[in-house]
Amino acid sequence: MYGKCRVCGGAVREFIDLGRQPSANAFLLPDEVDGEFLFRLAAGSCEKCSMVQLLEEVPQTVRYHEGYRYRASGSAGHRRHFEENARRFLRDELTGRDAFIVEIGCNDGVMLATVADAGVRHLGVEPSANVAEEARAKGVEVREDFFDETTAAEIRDEHGPARVVFGANTICHIAHIDSVLRGVDALLGPGGIFVFEEPYLGTVLEQGAFDQIYDEHVFYFSVTSVREMAARFGFDLVDAERIPLHGGEIRYTLARTGERPVAASVGRMVAEERTRGLSSPDALARFGDNVRRVRDDLVTLLQGLRDDGRRVVGYGAPGKATTVTNLCGIGTDLVPFVCDSTPDKQGRLVPGSHLPVRPPEEFARPYPDYALLFAWNHAEEIMAKEEEFRRAGGRWIRYVPTVTVT
Ligand code: SAM
Numbered sequence: 001m002y003g004k005c006r007v008c009g010g011a012v013r014e015f016i017d018l019g020r021q022p023s024a025n026a027f028l029l030p031d032e033v034d035g036e037f038l039f040r041l042a043a044g045s046c047e048k049c050s051m052v053q054l055l056e057e058v059p060q061t062v063r064y065h066e067g068y069r070y071r072a073s074g075s076a077g078h079r080r081h082f083e084e085n086a087r088r089f090l091r092d093e094l095t096g097r098d099a100f101i102v103e104i105g106c107n108d109g110v111m112l113a114t115v116a117d118a119g120v121r122h123l124g125v126e127p128s129a130n131v132a133e134e135a136r137a138k139g140v141e142v143r144e145d146f147f148d149e150t151t152a153a154e155i156r157d158e159h160g161p162a163r164v165v166f167g168a169n170t171i172c173h174i175a176h177i178d179s180v181l182r183g184v185d186a187l188l189g190p191g192g193i194f195v196f197e198e199p200y201l202g203t204v205l206e207q208g209a210f211d212q213i214y215d216e217h218v219f220y221f222s223v224t225s226v227r228e229m230a231a232r233f234g235f236d237l238v239d240a241e242r243i244p245l246h247g248g249e250i251r252y253t254l255a256r257t258g259e260r261p262v263a264a265s266v267g268r269m270v271a272e273e274r275t276r277g278l279s280s281p282d283a284l285a286r287f288g289d290n291v292r293r294v295r296d297d298l299v300t301l302l303q304g305l306r307d308d309g310r311r312v313v314g315y316g317a318p319g320k321a322t323t324v325t326n327l328c329g330i331g332t333d334l335v336p337f338v339c340d341s342t343p344d345k346q347g348r349l350v351p352g353s354h355l356p357v358r359p360p361e362e363f364a365r366p367y368p369d370y371a372l373l374f375a376w377n378h379a380e381e382i383m384a385k386e387e388e389f390r391r392a393g394g395r396w397i398r399y400v401p402t403v404t405v406t
């Protein structure tokens with residue numbers, strides 16, 4: 001199957017089909033299961049510019065609204081990371097008297113709160129009203145809107161040019177990425193930078209992290225595809241750094257062509273991707289084979305445990321849990337419930353698979369025999385917190401990159 005590239009108009013060749021899936025963060029109340037929104041979750045790679053992307057997309061207003069469930073402040077590690085980001089911008093870029101930073105997708109204000117505390121001009125652009133309100137409660141100025149070239153022009157008219165435009169785990173969510181890049185161009189002052197941190201295709205493929213594929217992640221960036229995209233819209237990719245969030249991401253820095261020196265890391269990482277054959281048809285086909293193997297192994301393991309009378313509880317209900325439970329057909333017969341620390345998810349059901357989400361306290365009442373770790377990117381934090389479970393004889397099941405029980 002082929003689609004049309006959202007960046008260059010080239011042909012996008014499908015390499016993985018994860019089946020009919022709901023919107024990953026559309027956690028439902030038990031009386032909302034009828035008429036649930038479903039679409040075909042499939043990804044492909046552009047034969048012209050190599051951008052990996054979804055074939056079909058869920059409309060942005062279905063994904064982002066006043067009931068959006070994701071909270072950037074949900075983990076201590078994330079809070080620390082974004083505070084450090086803010087401090088870095090304050091130190092290196094936002095030094096002028098009139099410095100101004102715009103964050104696309106500021107969510108609950110996890111990054112901009114530090115900028116606001118420092119008294120520096122800023123604006124979060126955030127379409128999900130509930131999280132926008134939480135950001136405001138932290139003293140962050142928010143425009144409740146979807147960022148695109150029209151919004152960007154209005155912001156520039158009202159506030160003047162920005163020194164920094166930032167986005168984390170947001171830019172790869174926006175299907176109209178061409179309009180975003182034109183908007184950033186309109187908004188940035190001379191010498192300004194566009195910094196974004198997003199899941200890395202290399203990590204997804206290397207780890208076999210197929211559960212990073214869901215409706216919100218429209219694009220799966222590589223250094224090669226971002227550099228190519230940047231050039232198309234009048235930017236240089238001037239820096240690319242690996243960061244540990246969400247299991248392994250890249251922070252990309254774009255500046256207008258010729259305005260800033262290009263760090264050596266960019267050429268090195270592009271060369272590495274080429275040597276590795278990162279998005280070659282072979283690598284993508286191998287990824288697809290691995291996903292099917294993990295699916296079969298996980299289902300076999302869970303069915304075996306059920307048949308032996310063992311209790312398995314899910315741990316963490318990130319968007320990733322939606323992909324894996326729906327791909328594998330994991331229902332309450334295999335995993336009766338999932339614990340998650342997000343109050344907004346508790347009392348609701350995982351989209352599509354309809355596993356109930358309960359507060360983490362229920363994990364210990366009594367401990368299950370096995371915990372299926374959906375929030376595997378927070379493994380260290382969670383396992384440290386749940387040491388007692390392990391001491392009581394409990395075991396963790398993981399499925400990325402392969403199914404393991406430890
Ligand atoms: N930046 C935070 C982080 O890294 O944890 C939040 C990331 S969250 C996964 C994505 C956020 O982007 C959501 O709060 C969503 O409402 C917002 N968003 C989605 N489309 C957007 C758009 N076109 N413009 C601005 N924000 C958008």
Ligand code: TMP
Pocket residue numbers: 074075076315316317318319339340341342360375377378381382385
């Ligand atoms: P994320 O992988 O998208 O950051 O989502 C992680 C999910 O796991 C989020 O819903 C919160 C949940 N979680 C817990 O339930 N307990 C924890 O200790 C941590 C770190 C996360």
Ligand code: ZN
Pocket residue numbers: 005006007008009010046047048049050051
């Ligand atoms: Zn393309």
